[in-house]
């Protein structure tokens with residue numbers, strides 16, 4: 001019914017404009033829902049949390065209410081913010097080194113199968129060994145806790161980036177390689193204009209995984225290493241608040257970690273989108 | 289060395305290819321190279337898995353020719369074309385470029401354009417950047433290359449699509465970009481490996497017309513690999529039929545036409561006679577290949 005009326009109204013403007021209007025409408029509606037639905041769902045979850053506390057009369061030393069956590073975020077900001085900065089610094093420094101190292105080593109590895117053969121065993125051994133098992137050793141060998149944590153986070157973020165980049169650099173269309181050979185491209189030109197762009201989708205995948213893992217590793221390593229004082233990160237604040245039964249602060253630290261994780265996910269997704277949306281299936285909106 | 293285009297050779301006016309051959313026959317070895325763009329001398333190709341793809345194949349490609357390499361699947365057409373292009377060396381035999389300057393790899397500098405069976409475009413680069421590639425690899429700046437790129441795009445009718453990405457183009461348009469990229473260096477020799485095999489009949493005929501027009505306008509030499517009797521008979525003024533196992537030349541046909549090769553030609557008696565002749569030659573080649581098995 002409504003459809004028929006609409007069509008009748010705009011029939012003077014021709015079929016094309018009718019289509020355009022219809023498309024635009026569903027477009028904005030969908031965009032609106034895309035943004036609203038996630039927020040509504042999170043709000044709903046917080047509401048359920050509050051309901052659970054109120055209905056079951058959960059005492060705040062077992063589980064704080066959302067309001068308590070927000071209050072703790074505000075009052076304990078002086079303690080929490082330096083720790084947040086420490087964790088952020090370790091996470092991003094580790095990710096940056098892992099990116100440079102992973103991409104760099106991948107480029108070296110694919111230059112010759114002999115280099116790859118020589119280095120790969122170490123790569124595999126380090127990758128399959130649970131990081132938490134090496135963390136105590138790193139604490140002993142490294143000059144300070146900070147660099148031990150950094151090393152842990154780096155090792156964990158490094159391998160997904162390395163293995164994705166190696167796969168990407170090797171997955172180049174062989175006809176395109178032939179084409180570059182035909183035009184006498186140098187090794188450097190082939191890398192710059194063909195292999196690196198062709199491996200961008202793999203790089204994006206590695207970046208997403210590595211970004212998430214570097215935060216997880218920074219936290220897990222701190223649990224294992226147990227830093228304290230000025231250099232304490234959010235993981236230490238979590239443990240400390242747990243011991244002191246200061247649950248609002250523990251939840252506040254947890255929420256800061258969650259927000260950091262979501263921000264890293266959003267940032268890496270945005271980077272992937274920027275790199276790929278013009279041409280790659282994974283980032284494209286299909287119209288057919 | 290940048291290729292200097294030879295004066296356009298018009299296949300219709302002046303001498304036909306057959307009289308060319310007759311004239312060329314008594315010439316001395318000193319003058320023959322002038323007419324030969326590339327010659328294969330007893331080229332064999334043995335793959336590491338033991339497949340003898342080519343055996344003692346010899347072929348002279350003369351300047352301005354539109355030569356089709358026709359043969360059954362697996363007879364070594366692609367292998368021959370790739371060896372000419374320097375992609376994979378011959379096991380024995382030589383590839384000679386009598387009138388080109390040769391680079392360190394034994395290839396004529398910037399003298400060869402190659403069109404693969406697939407469009408083989410870089411999906412991350414715009415149409416413009418895809419066509420720019422050969423010039424970029426040659427160290428030419430983007431602004432310096434612009435006129436040539438636009439000229440190449442215009443010659444395949446894609447001037448309006450310089451900013452498009454390959455995924456936004458149809459199969460036929462992608463193939464045109466691939467042709468523009470092969471032409472942008474103004475090569476003297478254009479190698480095409482079943483370029484239109486994956487396209488529908490209508491698009492294929494359209495692109496055949498385009499390639500023929502480009503050939504007439506530029507005087508470029510073309511080696512065109514195909515398995516289609518009709519396509520080769522329509523396009524070429526020389527058809528080299530190959531047999532399989534081992535890959536060898538088994539017929540060398542000169543194709544002459546009295547009029548234009550256009551839509552009328554496709555339905556003419558002359559064209560039908562030509563396709564008959566080519567079909568018979570191909571049939572023979574297939575039989576020889578079957579015996580060799």
Ligand SMILES: Nc1ncnc2c1ncn2[C@@H]1O[C@H](COP(=O)(O)OP(=O)(O)OP(=O)(O)O)[C@@H](O)[C@H]1O
Nearest residue numbers: 335337339341360361362363364365366367368515
């Ligand atoms: N890289 C390779 N390794 C081993 N054998 C190969 C290789 N490439 C081609 N061959 C073999 O060489 C022979 C010729 O192959 P080629 O691709 O040149 O045939 P073609 O005439 O182009 O066939 P088509 O019309 O199907 O493309 C085939 O028997 C094929 O199996």
Ligand SMILES: [Mg+2]
Nearest residue numbers: 365366367481
């Ligand atoms: Mg082939």
